[in-house]
Amino acid sequence: MQFKTRISVATTLLNSFLASALALLALNAQADAYPSKPINLVVPFAAGGPTDSVARLIAVPMGKSLGQSVVVENVLGAGGTIAATKVARAAPDGYTIFIHHMGMATAPALYDKLPYDPMKDFEYIGQVADVPMVLLGRKNFPPNNFKELEAYIKANKDKVTMANAGPGAVSQLCGLIFQSRLGVRVTTIPYKGTGPALTDLLGGQVDILCDQTTQTIPYIKDNRVKVYGVTTPKRLSALPNVPTIDEQGLKGFDVKVWHGVYAPKGTPKPILDKITVALKKALTDPDVKKRLDDSNIDIVPMSKVTAESLKTHLDAEINRWGPIIRKANIPD
DSSP: OHHHHHHHHHHHHHHHHHHHHHHHHHHHHHHHHOOSSOEEEEESSOTTSHHHHHHHHHHHHHHHHHTSOEEEEEOOOGGGHHHHHHHHTSOSSSSEEEEEOTHHHHHHHHOTTOSSOTTTSEEEEEEEEEEEEEEEEETTOSOOSHHHHHHHHHHSTTTOEEEESSTTOHHHHHHHHHHHHHTOOOEEEEOSSHHHHHHHHHTTSSSEEEEEHHHHHHHHHTTSEEEEEESSSSOBTTBTTSOBTTTTTOTTOOOEEEEEEEEETTOOHHHHHHHHHHHHHHHTOHHHHHHHHHTTOEEOOGGGSSHHHHHHHHHHHHHHHHHHHHHHTSOO
């Protein structure tokens, strides 16, 4: 009886070993064959926006590196949560990947019933690029510099209007931090995107706006708006004479739009490794680098184009923005 039990245990262990070996062989075969068809790069916003622009710039060189086309797919709605949900539920085979900005970190605090968990339902590929922001005013707004703006807002807080791109948008979060640091609350006007918000700022319908450099620098250089400061700690090469908000008194002020690339949970590591290599090659491509530099988009150091770096950064950003959003009761 004891002999039969030993045989049974040995047989079970052997079967388990064979099953694991076969699974590993199948996984390696899948990774070796990958990719054998085009890859979808899901973007949670409309074509032409900053995130879409970054996606389209990296898609072509990534495709060349992988030997298959990387096709950008715009999936709109609910601040990026519809696209994120689609990717979280996609087959974990490497043929669906996802680029998202800091909305990946703000979504848990913005939505009570988020249909995915940013920290559990994705594999992480790496950070991509950071987009600085600037604090702008309409051309005929009385304050001419940051100190004057600070004094004017404190004296006229009930009259000042601040535009944003809607609940949870980075422009709104930037505005909330700005108001919080000044200790005032102005009238906020939400729009359906920064495009219409910027249009109304240019037209003089609203007073101030936080917006990304990708679409504001031409208007700054043409003197069509007033610029009060850069939202990141370092001055911008495209606007060397514009001080940062940090150096003008609001120490530690740092708001930028960061981007990361993800895959569905369970995507095999060998496939993720191939995608990571392709992403790194895309970000070091001279043409991509020049075009991103021209748009004042900062490519992250290659040490950040890793799963570990993106996961750590996302976790830190969730913890950073959650209390701010809940305190402000967004959406309001």
